Amino acid sequence: MIFSYLKIAFRNLSKNKAHTFINIAGLAIGLTCSLFMLLWVQSELSVDAYHVNNSRLYRVYEREYLDHKITADYETPGVMADELKRIMPEVQYAAAMQESNNIHTFKAANKTIKLEGTYAGADLFKMFTYPLLAGTPQSALSTPVSIAISQKMANVLFGGVEQAMGQALRFDNSESFVVTAVFANVPQNSSRRFEYVINWQAYLATHPGQKQWDNSGPATYVMLKPNASAQQVGKKLRRLASHYRVENAAFHSEHGLQPYGDVYLHSNFVNGNIEGGRIAYVHLFSIAAIFLLLIACVNFMNLATAQSVKRSREIGVRKVLGAVRGTLIKQFIGESLLFTVLAVAVALFLITLFLPAFNQITQKQITIPFNSAGFWLKILLLILLTGFISGSYPALFLSSFNPVKVLKGTSKINTGAVWFRKGLVVFQFVLSGILIIATIVVSRQVRYIQTLNLGYDRDNLIYIPVEGALNAKYDLFKTAALNMPGVASVSNISTTPTFIDDATTSIDWDGKQPGTKVSFAIAAIGYDFASAMKLQMLQGRDYSKAYPADANNYIINEAAGQKLGYTNAVGKTINMWGVKGNIIGVVKNFHFASLHNEIKPLVLRLSPGILDGGYLLVRIKPGHTGNVLASLQTLCKQINPEFPFTYYFSDEQYQQLYKSEQVVVKLSNVFSALAIFVSCLGLLGLAMFTAQQRVKEIGIRKVLGASVASLFGLLSAEFLLLVVLALLIASPIAWYAMHRWLQAYAYHTPLQWWVFALSGGSIMLIALATVSFQTVKTSLINPVKTLRNE
Structure with a gap:
């Protein structure tokens, strides 16, 4: 029986080549976009998740109450880490760290290299999982002249890991440091990547202001003891600074702990509280991935049901010969699963083909784990989920045909089924409308950032590091x-x-x-x-x-x-x-x-x-x-x-502040365009279905004198009304979502009405172009041929 079902399925695939191509293409594009988004989301969620002690690692943040305002950031006094170890028994390790990396020049064995790195406290390698290839966590940064270098740096300067140990490095031709450890190259899924780490005392020696509690700038990380309560430590930490600097009702500060694994995705502060960050983009693309998959599934439903008239007699004959509805449902679900398997195969091919370009846009090094059993299990679950969702309605709809009416040619589609399909199209365009509006708003904000008068001229200005x-x-x-x-x-x-x-x-x-x-x-x-x-x-x-x-x-x-x-x-x-x-x-x-x-x-x-x-x-x-x-x-x-001549353009350095937004804009533009494309395939499916249902009506109207133009308007108006309804639903949802997103910027572009009008007008034009071919084709049919079959 299964062989028979497969034979029928492949026969239908080959018989309706255009329908097969459109259906598989729409589903494959939706799956490709969804998988790309989910790969990016998975990559974001994996950042900093590899540290063995993650459950006990925390970053300190500071909240300031000043001038009736509450602000917060991660900048802390440079001496806080050592003080926490001294006064809090719950703290096992603590390390200060330079807030951002710097690029410096190193010279050793007649070789000169310029690399990016940082300063950090002696406990760094005891806390974080940066595997040491030589040296120990206890000795890595134990003295003011200690420096730990990466495997890459050791190979370039000394020809190997073991050869680097104990060697002297000239730093900016002004200081010398001794290599006391070599660590494995920091993995790509680390939020903080560096080629060297210098002992924190060396930093304080050149930045004496950071020894004062009134000044802030560095980051502070702590690792609690196994049985310590982060909540209790947070209470002790809250007003710690008041013991070291003058505070009062007009100004005071509080410190708190944030799990280190949360920092990368949750790094924005609103009214002094941690609220949002890159997690907003994770949520955005997770939702968009689901949206695109749903759009593709709805598209499949519409295209499948559009073929219902062609398959109605087949179903009628099968029912007369004894086929029960459950058997037919299994057959159509099976056909849906077959379509999905083919679409997934195409999607995996497209992902493999475009992954290098995707990595270039996102500035990541994402790979597809083809050798992982877990990956193929997820693909199997995706096939089953997509196949059942996309094939459920067509299976239930087609298997419900009355065989007597079908074979007599008197079967009609009930009103509920028609409205359901129209509802699917509306749903598709609601999701597409939200994506399009969001893309335009994000693009405008990025352009606003790029063109804003900063108060200085960033063009034709270069920075040269002092060294x-x-x-x-x-x-x-x-x-x-x-x-x-x-x-x-x-x-x-x-x-x-x-x-x-x-x-x-x-x-x-x-x-x-x-x-x-x-x-x-x-x-x-x-x-x-x-x-x-x-x-x-x-x-x-x-x-x-x-x-x-x-x-x-x-x-x-x-x-x-x-x-x-x-x-x-x-x-x-x-x-x-x-x-x-x-x-x-x-x-x-x-x-x-x-x-x-x-x-x-x-x-x-x-x-x-x-x-x-x-x-x-x-x-x-x-x-x-x-x-x-x-x-x-x-x-x-x-x-x-x-020292090699090094310089930076001011405008390029400014753009580095908004790398995340630029990546989101590029991805949004591509995925929104594809979402509209797949949605239009669904609209085309509805147009095909409607044309089949109204072909005799069109013939009668033509006999009574209706022009091609009037028939085109009659058929197109119905579809455009669905798109307008979708836009009316999508607009307030998109406005609310983008209004909240823009609030994360102290300076942002206004959310203007024409953005929604432009989005709606664009979608309507695309939708009209989509249905035009089918409506014109239907309007031009010879009425003699359509009425002769009555």
């Missing part, structure tokens, strides 16, 4: 660079202007209420900074060598002026870290962090020297980029021969 002789020979570099044709201005800053994350509350001013604490972002800059950045100076002036007292003076932004309570801040006095000076200038607010956050109060101080880890800023005149870069490379080789 080696650039520190001592900055004046020589600046003089030579300014003499180059095409260079407009040169300055320097202690961090990239794209992301200034250092902050302090150790600032006093005249009129400050006793006990008041305000958090200010801080950065050290050089002369001509405002010119190099093209900042707008609202009050006062930039730093100048003509004023020797500027060494103790400050420049602030508008937000800082408001916090200080000054209408005209120039000439007013502030005291930062015990250095009292005047405010000499106020710059217009500019964005120096992600648009997720409001612009913070900023204090800029004059750098007493060029800081290692800082950056030179070079403003290039338009049209001279190539020549200037070549000249700068030659200059750097002359005055800094130990």
